Amino acid sequence: MGLMKTKAISSIFVLFAIAAGMASMAPAAYADHAEVSIGAVEESGFSQSCVEAGCYTPMIATVDVGGVVTMTNTDPTGVHTFTSGTVNGFTPSPDGAFDTGVLMSGDAFEWSPTEAGTYPYYCMLHTWMIGEIIVQEVAAEEEVPEEVPEEVAEEVELMVMISDSQVMGGTQIELEFNVLHLNYDLTATQNGEVVFEEKGLHSMELIATHQIDALGSDENPIDVEVVSLGIGAPGDEDSWTGPVGQVTTAKVVPEFGTIAMMVLAVAIISIVAVTAKSRVVPRF
Numbered sequence: 001m002g003l004m005k006t007k008a009i010s011s012i013f014v015l016f017a018i019a020a021g022m023a024s025m026a027p028a029a030y031a032d033h034a035e036v037s038i039g040a041v042e043e044s045g046f047s048q049s050c051v052e053a054g055c056y057t058p059m060i061a062t063v064d065v066g067g068v069v070t071m072t073n074t075d076p077t078g079v080h081t082f083t084s085g086t087v088n089g090f091t092p093s094p095d096g097a098f099d100t101g102v103l104m105s106g107d108a109f110e111w112s113p114t115e116a117g118t119y120p121y122y123c124m125l126h127t128w129m130i131g132e133i134i135v136q137e138v139a140a141e142e143e144v145p146e147e148v149p150e151e152v153a154e155e156v157e158l159m160v161m162i163s164d165s166q167v168m169g170g171t172q173i174e175l176e177f178n179v180l181h182l183n184y185d186l187t188a189t190q191n192g193e194v195v196f197e198e199k200g201l202h203s204m205e206l207i208a209t210h211q212i213d214a215l216g217s218d219e220n221p222i223d224v225e226v227v228s229l230g231i232g233a234p235g236d237e238d239s240w241t242g243p244v245g246q247v248t249t250a251k252v253v254p255e256f257g258t259i260a261m262m263v264l265a266v267a268i269i270s271i272v273a274v275t276a277k278s279r280v281v282p283r284f
């Protein structure tokens with residue numbers, strides 16, 4: 001039996017890409033001003049030594065409109081008040097926005113502001129104790145950086161090996177693929193004439209053989225062309241994936257030696273693109 005060598009002149013055009021857009025929900029980020037706690041500094045009732053560092057802690061607190069300010073007498077050594085207003089010298093001027101009244105150690109009082117503004121307060125028992133609450137409008141929206149895996153692309157290159165042998169007065173073409181379930185067109189031409197043509201072939205296995213009723217020669221080589229249509233079950237084109245339109249060609253001419261196989265290309269490339277996007281997240 002004569003052997004023919006395949007001289008493959010091959011080209012691969014098309015990679016395929018699966019782009020899976022995956023939107024991720026970003027955790028909503030909130031400014032931490034919905035609640036704030038204020039305490040009284042220990043022994044701030046005994047002397048004015050707390051004034052510089054602050055007799056209340058924090059000395060300036062920030063809260064949203066509609067938020068909650070919890071005022072607690074955290075001083076185990078004395079009783080205090082949180083009374084809104086100002087002190088001039090030792091003369092207090094309460095403004096009525098809030099007043100905890102006298103809080104024993106550990107007692108607490110909650111105030112929920114309804115209007116933005118700056119609210120000074122003091123302790124009516126120790127007028128050097130002063131603090132301030134800043135009430136701010138809730139921001140309507142806020143820029144939140146968000147990680148979005150935008151695209152997961154996979155590029156797979158189809159590999160087709162074409163080999164041939166002379167069988168029963170004709171040529172047997174063997175195709176070896178690197179994927180199962182490839183759908184393809186196979187065309188063989190000789191002298192410009194189509195000697196074999198089948199469309200929509202399907203190979204369940206990695207190897208498919210086709211018999212061509214022609215023999216190649218130096219003067220009249222057979223050109224074999226495989227065009228991939230996609231990977232998947234036959235008749236279910238909509239779900240096919242994989243390289244479409246990839247063309248593999250081989251030239252079949254008689255030659256001594258072994259059956260030559262041409263590996264066209266192997267490449268599997270995965271690309272994961274993750275981009276950071278800024279998104280406007282409504283805040284409430």
Ligand SMILES: [Cu+2]
Pocket residue numbers: 044045079080081123124125126129
């Ligand atoms: Cu006090």
